């Protein structure tokens with residue numbers, strides 16, 4: 001579990017600053033700690049007063065934590081004054097945390113300055129110590145020494161300028177742009193194009209208090225665990241999106257309320273009281289990921305037959321490599337299965353993957369030699385082998401389930417799309433048919449039954465772990481599906497989004 005320290009100010013209404021940070025760290029599976037830079041009297045309507053404790057107390061807090069605890073990541077938020085900035089900078093220079101994310105907080109959403117005007121220049125001296133900075137558009141403009149960007153293109157230009165000048169990654173956030181979309185882009189020094197651009201519809205809510213704090217802390221936590229910046233931003237963004245979508249249900253305050261940091265965990269409470277199927281809860285867990293898969297270019301183009309054949313071939317080649325691992329994962333589950341029927345099911349599945357699905361790949365790939373496995377293919381393969389080889393049967397069974405279930409769901413939806421496109425014969429019809437075949441749907445139902453049975457006798461810790469690995473599998477499916485089109489994009493450093501299915 002990553003140990004993540006937040007250095008930030010307070011918010012007694014619990015939506016921003018320290019409170020948001022600790023909730024976000026916990027929501028992303030980290031252990032949160034906090035050092036207070038300023039005590040802020042604020043609520044969802046604005047900032048009323050700020051007390052900055054003596055800088056000696058700040059230094060003592062920093063020393064108290066770092067002399068005792070190994071830190072896996074640090075998030076720096078509200079600093080407020082020149083003295084505080086200097087103390088944090090000296091501490092960062094000395095401690096050199098493995099991951100530092102800086103949210104250069106200047107003004108609260110609801111209004112109210114959180115950084116003194118004269119401290120803006122001092123803040124620049126902190127930037128080279130950060131691995132990532134996450135300014136909103138007005139903050140970006142201050143860092144770039146320019147007027148606030150009025151367009152996304154201008155924002156990207158300012159972000160690139162800041163990344164180059166300070167030698168650090170920049171997440172340019174478009175939340176403050178007018179319009180129906182909220183693009184974010186990850187930039188790195190030495191690259192002309194964003195590493196990745198995310199672009200989602202704006203969630204219709206005014207309850208956005210603390211989104212910047214929450215996002216930056218969530219990214220720091222995930223990066224501490226995975227070391228993967230793109231994956232961390234992606235994970236943190238989709239979680240934050242859920243938090244925004246559930247924000248209106250919180251009813252906290254009369255102004256810009258907070259987001260629901262634990263929207264994804266509500267089912268844990270429901271689950272312990274209800275007699276519903278465990279897999280129903282899993283399906284609800286992955287609703288967001290399923291929505292993302294549905295909107296992928298890869299899925300759309302596969303369905304309407306417009307996917308370029310080179311892209312499909314590349315996908316199939318990765319899929320073939322993935323399936324070789326998947327078959328071994330199923331064989332490991334067969335070996336560990338607690339019942340004869342589960343053993344037979346997974347042993348049969350391991351053989352089927354080799355004989356039926358791989359044969360399809362061999363026919364379509366015409367004996368072409370394998371291309372190098374992508375990072376996504378490797379990550380997904382490693383995840384499956386670890387979950388089925390080193391964890392309990394229940395956890396392993398939950399880990400392989402997304403590959404059945406999402407594929408069956410996508411196969412069904414794609415077949416509909418293919419029918420609607422009316423292409424005869426559909427260029428990828430044989431592939432779609434495999435995953436919409438009655439036998440594959442039956443196998444999916446059987447896999448769900450096995451997971452339900454395993455969950456019924458599992459302890460709470462194992463059930464939680466089953467949920468985690470199921471979600472991780474779903475996220476990897478999404479990335480696997482996105483990867484072919486992302487990779488095919490001609491822009492050298494641009495990443496769109498990513499995915500695969502089993």
Ligand SMILES: Nc1ncnc2c1ncn2[C@@H]1O[C@H](COP(=O)(O)OP(=O)(O)OP(=O)(O)O)[C@@H](O)[C@H]1O
Pocket residue numbers: 016107108109134135136137173174175176182183184201202203204205208209210211212213214215237240241244
């Ligand atoms: N209504 C919304 N719908 C979807 N995403 C949003 C919305 N508002 C903000 N976001 C996302 O939240 C994150 C933070 O965005 P924003 O640009 O508002 O940062 P910020 O101003 O630093 O946040 P804060 O409100 O904490 O000051 C970004 O990823 C942004 O895309």
Ligand SMILES: Cc1ncc(COP(=O)(O)O)c(N)n1
Pocket residue numbers: 008009010011016017018040042077078105107108109110114208209210211212213
């Ligand atoms: C202590 C503290 N840190 C950061 C923010 C910014 O968050 P928001 O802009 O959402 O109010 C805040 N209001 N308070």
